Amino acid sequence: MNKRANLYFAALLGAMSPLCTVSALAAQSNSTIATATQQQNSCTGTVKDATGEPIIGATIRIEGKTGGTVTDLDGNFTLSNIEKGAKLTITYVGYKSQTLTWSGSPLNITLQDDANMLEETVVIGYGTVKKADLAGSVAVMDNKSFKDQPVARVEDALNGRMSGVQVMSSGVPGGAMKIRVRGTSSVNKSNDPLYVVDGIVRETGLEGISPEDIQSIQVLKDASSTAIYGARGANGVVMVQTKSGSAGATQVTFDxxxxxxxxxxxxxxxxxxxxxxxxxxxxxxxxxxxxxxxxxxxxxxxxxxxxxxxxxxxxxx
Structure with a gap:
């Protein structure tokens, strides 16, 4: 009985061996399909700037999904579980964000500098400084503060809108207005501030400048102005930035x-x-x-x- 039972079990295992082989092949095939699918849903690419230098730490996100990835030291990145046709958004501080559609091939992305990102920057003198690093007193006024009001002179736009800045009449009908930054500092000498329009020192003050042409006004009111402009800025500095056109947009205004x-x-x-x-x-x-x-x-x-x-x-x- 023992010999016959052994022969029976041996025959049974021999019959089942093809099934085991088929199951193993099926498992191997499924593994191959899964690997191919995983490779197909993996997006790779490189992010560089306009000069061809790799950008380290740029953020790549898939629209409509949470999470994302960042570029490595060579500007390379890899995104898994992504479908063809998905939209990717690439962002980095100081560069314009870019949105594109992934077609399945590796991506070579070039980010352009964003020259308009000056919200956290104050323009002083001949350069710029971060707001957090600015120790001086600066008053800033945008043209939105007076564009809807009948302002005939630039001095009228400053009157009452900036702390520490006084606008006084000369007493002569139609005469020039006097601007004083933090009061009068001299008895015998001039108390007029230094006027800088679009980076150019202006000796005639604000005469001849239309309020409609002004984009913003900045007033430097303390020692920081002296450090930048020397003795000429001892009475403060009034910096005027005029409007300029932008490419691709035509705007005509009438008032x-x-x-x-x-x-x-x-x-x-x-x-x-x-x-x-x-x-x-x-x-x-x-x-x-x-x-x-x-x-x-x-x-x-x-x-x-x-x-x-x-x-x-x-x-x-």
């Missing part, structure tokens, strides 16, 4: 304003009859000489009415 002005607080003066009587009473003028003014036959001239009229102002930009 019209209309104003009426009248004299007010006019001093009260005597009329013709009152003045003629005063000449008779206090100057000893003969009454016969003033008779025409007294009875109204000579009404005289109202010089205040002749000189002062309603002023009309029209401005088109």
């Amino acid at each position: 019209a304003s209309f104003g009426i002005s009248n004299a007010y607080h006019i001093p009260e003066v005597m009329g013709t009859k009152e003045y003629a009587q005063a000449l008779i009473d206090y100057k000893g003028v003969a009454k016969s000489a003033m008779q025409g003014y007294l009875d109204g036959t000579k009404p005289g001239i109202d010089w205040m009415d002749e000189l002062l009229q309603t002023g009309i102002t029209q401005n088109y930009k």
Whole structure:
């Protein structure tokens, strides 16, 4: 019985061996398919800048999914479990972000410098400095603060909008306005700040500059201005950045304003009859000489009415 049982089990194992072989082949085939699928869903690439240097630490993300990867020391990266047609977003500080569609082949990505990323930078003098490293006092005003208001002069835009900056009238009708940064510092010398328009020192101040042409105004109010511009910046520095066009965009603006002005607080003066009587009473003028003014036959001239009229102002930009 033992010999017969052994022969039976041997025959049974012999019959099952082809099945075992088929199962092993199937498992090996499935492993091959899985490996091929994994290779197919793996995206590789390189990220460089405009000069061809690899960018280290650039972030690559798949849109609609969490997670991502970063580039290594050579600018290379690998993304797993990605489908063909997926959109990739590549970002790095100081460079413009780029979005592209993966077609299945390795990627060679070039990021361009972003020259407009100056939100955390303050422009001073002939260079730039980070906000965190700026120890001086700087007041910044954008044109959005006054673009919707009828501002006729640049000095009017500064008035009351910057701490430590005062705008005073010279007292002459139509005369230039005086700008003082942190008050008056000298009795005999000039107290005018240094005016810099688009990086060029301007001796005539803000005269001739239209408020519509201004993009932003920065005022350096303490020792940092002296360190940059020397003794000329002892009274502060007013830096004006004007507008400039941008490529690919055409923008036309038109602004019209209309104003009426009248004299007010006019001093009260005597009329013709009152003045003629005063000449008779206090100057000893003969009454016969003033008779025409007294009875109204000579009404005289109202010089205040002749000189002062309603002023009309029209401005088109």
